[in-house]
Amino acid sequence: MGKRIGLEVSLAVSEAVKMARVDAVAAYPITPQTHIVEELSQMVADGDLDADFIMVESEHSAMSACCGTSAVGARTFTATAAQGLALMHEILFIASGLRLPIVMAIANRALSAPISIWGDHSDVMAERDTGWIQFFAETGQEAFDLTIQAFKIAEDKRVLTPAAVNLDGFTLSHVIEPFDMPDQEEVDAFLPTFEPQVILDPDNPVTMGPVGFPEIYTEIKKQQNEALLGAHEVILEVWEEFEKAFGRAYRPVESYRTDGAEVLISIAGSTAGTARVAVDNMREAGKKVGLIRTRLWRPYPFEETRAAVKGAKAVAVIDRCLSFGGPGGPICSELRSALYPLPEKPVVNSYIAGLGGRDITLQDFYTVVEDTYRVLEEGPTDEYKMIGVRE
Numbered sequence: 001m002g003k004r005i006g007l008e009v010s011l012a013v014s015e016a017v018k019m020a021r022v023d024a025v026a027a028y029p030i031t032p033q034t035h036i037v038e039e040l041s042q043m044v045a046d047g048d049l050d051a052d053f054i055m056v057e058s059e060h061s062a063m064s065a066c067c068g069t070s071a072v073g074a075r076t077f078t079a080t081a082a083q084g085l086a087l088m089h090e091i092l093f094i095a096s097g098l099r100l101p102i103v104m105a106i107a108n109r110a111l112s113a114p115i116s117i118w119g120d121h122s123d124v125m126a127e128r129d130t131g132w133i134q135f136f137a138e139t140g141q142e143a144f145d146l147t148i149q150a151f152k153i154a155e156d157k158r159v160l161t162p163a164a165v166n167l168d169g170f171t172l173s174h175v176i177e178p179f180d181m182p183d184q185e186e187v188d189a190f191l192p193t194f195e196p197q198v199i200l201d202p203d204n205p206v207t208m209g210p211v212g213f214p215e216i217y218t219e220i221k222k223q224q225n226e227a228l229l230g231a232h233e234v235i236l237e238v239w240e241e242f243e244k245a246f247g248r249a250y251r252p253v254e255s256y257r258t259d260g261a262e263v264l265i266s267i268a269g270s271t272a273g274t275a276r277v278a279v280d281n282m283r284e285a286g287k288k289v290g291l292i293r294t295r296l297w298r299p300y301p302f303e304e305t306r307a308a309v310k311g312a313k314a315v316a317v318i319d320r321c322l323s324f325g326g327p328g329g330p331i332c333s334e335l336r337s338a339l340y341p342l343p344e345k346p347v348v349n350s351y352i353a354g355l356g357g358r359d360i361t362l363q364d365f366y367t368v369v370e371d372t373y374r375v376l377e378e379g380p381t382d383e384y385k386m387i388g389v390r391e
Helices: 009-019 034-046 059-071 082-097 140-155 184-190 214-246 272-284 302-309 330-339 362-378
Strands: 003-008 024-027 052-055 076-080 103-108 133-136 163-168 176-181 253-256 263-267 289-294 296-298 314-319 347-352
Touching: 003 009, 009 034, 009 103, 009 140, 009 163, 009 176, 024 034, 024 059, 034 052, 034 076, 052 059, 059 076, 059 082, 076 082, 082 214, 103 140, 133 140, 133 214, 140 163, 140 176, 140 184, 140 214, 184 214, 214 296, 253 272, 253 302, 263 272, 263 330, 263 362, 272 289, 272 362, 289 302, 302 330, 314 330, 314 362, 330 347, 347 362
Parallel strands: 024 052, 024 076, 076 103, 103 163, 133 163, 263 289, 263 314, 314 347
Antiparallel strands: 003 176, 133 296, 253 289
16 A cells, blocks of 8 residues: 655656666756656665666767667666757657657756746647657646556557656646655556567667668658557556556546636646636636646547537637747647537637746736637637736
C-alpha cells in the first residue's frame, strides 16, 4: 500500500523515473528542469537507482546518448526545457524515426529572445511535429502518474514511439504538492520489464537509420505516423489499467461544468486550476460557462475534442504560445481543424496569455469570456487577441 507525502513536483518526477526502474539517464542541466536530473544523479550516486547516469556537454548530446542507450535495449529517460529542447530538435526526429521509446520530461519554459527562464508553452509547441507522443500535466500527481504511464505506452510493441510529459516550469515544477505515492511493488505490477523488439547487438548485427531513398522514405513516414495515431488506443488501454490499479482516472480531454454551457474555456497545463475557480465564480453569477482541458496533445484527440464541445455556442481557446504569422495559438488551430468537418460547430476564438511566465488571473478569464460573448453577438473574426497586454 502506498503513502501520502508532500514533495516538490520535480522530485516526484524523479521518483517516478526511479520506480520505473530505468536503465539509463542522459541529461544536461537547464532551468527549470535541473532538479529532476540532479535528483536522479544523486539517486544513482547513492546506489538507490541502478542505472547509468550519462553526463554530457549539451542537450543535443543528451538526446543523442538517449538514442544510443535506447537502441541497445535500455529503458531510457531525460529531461529538458526551452533552449535545451530547441537544441535537441535535430535528434528528436531521429528518436521518433528510429521508433525508440525514450521518455522525456519537459519543464516548459519560454524561448529566447529576450531571455526568459519563466514558463510558457513556446518550447514544446516548436516541437509538436517531431513525432513524439505528448502529454500535458496539470498537477504534480499527474506529472508523476504520466511519467510512469509514458514508459508503458511508449514501449508497447504496437507503439514504439518516444513520449514527452509536459509540466509548467516553476508554477508546477518547483511547487510542493501532496502525492499519493505507490509502493515499488505496485509500480512493478503495472509496468513490466522493457522488452525491446529490435536492438543493436554485435552478436546479431542490424542496421538502424540507414539512407532512406525516395522509393521508401514516404512509406516509412506513413508507417511512423500510423504508429503515432495508433498510440491513441494504447493510451486509453493503459489509462484504464492505471485506474484499476491506482484509482486515478485519466482522459485525453477533461471537462468541467460543461453541461448546459454556452461558452467553454479551453486550456492546457497547470493554469486549469485557476480556470476552474473562474468558471465556478461565473456560474454563480449566472453565466453558462464551462472548461475543457487538453491532456493528450499528440496524437491529437479528435473524437474526444468534438464530444467535449458538443452543444456549446463558442469555445475560447487560451494558448500560452503565439504561432507567429499564423491565426493565433497552436491549440486553437488544432481545435478549429478538429471541428471543421462538423455540420454544426461552435465559434472558436483564439486568445494568447501567460507568455514568459506572466500570471493568468481570474480577471483574465472573465475578460476572455466577456469578449467571447461579444463575438457571439457581433460575429467571429480570424484575429487572435493578446490578454493582459500593457498599453
